[in-house]
Amino acid sequence: MTEPEVATKAPESDAMEDTKAETTESVIPGDTPVAQGSSSLGAHCVTDRPTPFGQGPSGEMTQLGGIDVYISKPSDYPHIPSKLLLLLTGATGLHSDNNQLQADKFAKEGYLVVMPDMFNNDPLPGTATYEEEKDPSYIEQLKMRLADTAKSFAIDMWLARQTPEKVLPIILKVVEAAKDDFADAVANGGGIYSVGYCFGGRMTLLLAGEKPDTVLWGQAVKDEEAGVVKKGPYIKAGAIAHATAVSRDDFTGTKSPLAFVCVENDQLFDEEVRGHGEKYLKENNIECEFKTYSGVPHGFGVYGEYEDTKIKVAQAEAFDQMLAWLNAH
Template identity: 80%
Template sequence: MAEPEVATKAPESDAAEVSTASIVPGDTPAQTGASMGGLGEHCVKDKPTPFGVGPSGEMTQLGGIDVYVSKPADYPHAPSKLLLFLTGATGLHSENNQIQADRFAKEGYLVVLPDMFSDDPLPGSATYEEEKDPSIIEQIKMRAAETAKSFLIDMWLARQTPEKVLPILHKVMDAAKDEFADAVANGGGIYSVGYCFGGRMTLLLAGEKPDTVMWGQQVKDEEAGVVKKGPYIKAGAIAHATLVTREDFEGTKSPLAFVCVENDQLFSDEIRDHGEKHLKENNVECEFKTYSGVPHGFGVAGEYEDPKIKAAQAEAFDQMLAWLEAH
């Protein structure tokens, strides 16, 4: 069986690639520089937190899984809708991810951000810090450190499969249906937004998939025949997804909006075009919008100096919010 095409280069080609200058001043856009095992720099390190802003939600547990929950100010006195917020590799404890979740809460959504990685945090994840004008020696040291880090990220990423991650999400969603039954009922189901790694998970939750271990289900009697389950979300919005394969689009049923980055090696034109064609041919409501001059990962909260990136951030959020509101 042929290997499914993934929207990234092979790790060995990434390691051999020579880094090039960014087209965005002071940043590394998706179309330049090496990726780390299928993840971009913005997938594994946070930009500085927006000035004067901090998380407003709370840490708790659902289904035995650590989650960050952000609620509208007038909940439960006013009706809300449940939104499952799936992050990039920086995960649950990233303040930028939490702030981004808070933004949806301010728009009336009860947001649940789960620890998808289940106490297996990304190696070396930290707030993004960039040294200006490093010396040649420092550049060599940083290159060596990045090579070692890339290997660790490859190993970490190999563990984050649908077989591991989807059961965690099902536990959280099942518990949320009980804990926040009013929000689920008010929205007619669960909504989801996914960024980077979380984008692929949102795509998978939007589909009808075989009830097998590969798609995060329990071990079944193989002689019982193939049973399909899903979709698990009412609608979803996905920003700069990573690691998406052609197969991931199969069985998609729920309406989906995609925030894409121009020339993104982590969500290639070929994968994007295939996905859009497949969804439309199968009468799945979808929207694809491509943003130029922005780095992969731009849609998550973070401080950028370039006003064009800031404007694109706001536009992408509005696109995702409008899609959820329309469904």
């Protein structure tokens, strides 16, 4: 295992500076909530950390199943067998340099990484591919530092559109196409692996379960004798870093082994939900691992620079934890 690259310095990004006066104090060490009244996403879910100087993505943008994807391959693929890894991002999405660099890090460890645009050209306002002309009111609100409630509304409205019924079918289109285009990697790994960060963490959890079609497609597919048809799991194993928007019910039906990177006192993946999930998995004999990192912000596991040495070290440890879990399964 190679030593993961970590940050060397951490000037605050302009976006983070612009929102400092508008946010309220968070109970998450080193983090701030996006806006007062919005607890669904944290600042680290929607704003990239500074990208390390001189570094850039090495993969390629293409399409699988009609969906935009970023693909990063090991340098010796296909001459040396690889395994297919699905990387599901937070709200910063497909075009974030940091997310692409995160994919490249796993590719350097031997995984063929596919990172889909889960939001299907509906990016979060303010992120890389959001176009001002689509809805200038949001951008003007951010530029003029208007009320926290306005920003919270913009984010919450976007998040309300990103339901499992909308997002999972997009992911599954990519999965089915990847099975054809990269059949060798799927066969070599005995299935598809997944890592999920923040919003993508919940999607990885859902992909690890056997779920009714009501979850995947928004409608029940019933058999007169068997009742509601269930499908999944879609992944062989998964690793989840600081998940957001997870409910107790999301753990129901989990079948695939899962590792969790958790943050102490994380209001976005609170103790009650996390405790229920750990208990459920263990009672149902699902192999799992929960590791808590203290003194770090929610979102710390995503590639990017930090000034605080403790956060840099924890980021490297979290990557190693996730990588070790994937390698062991």
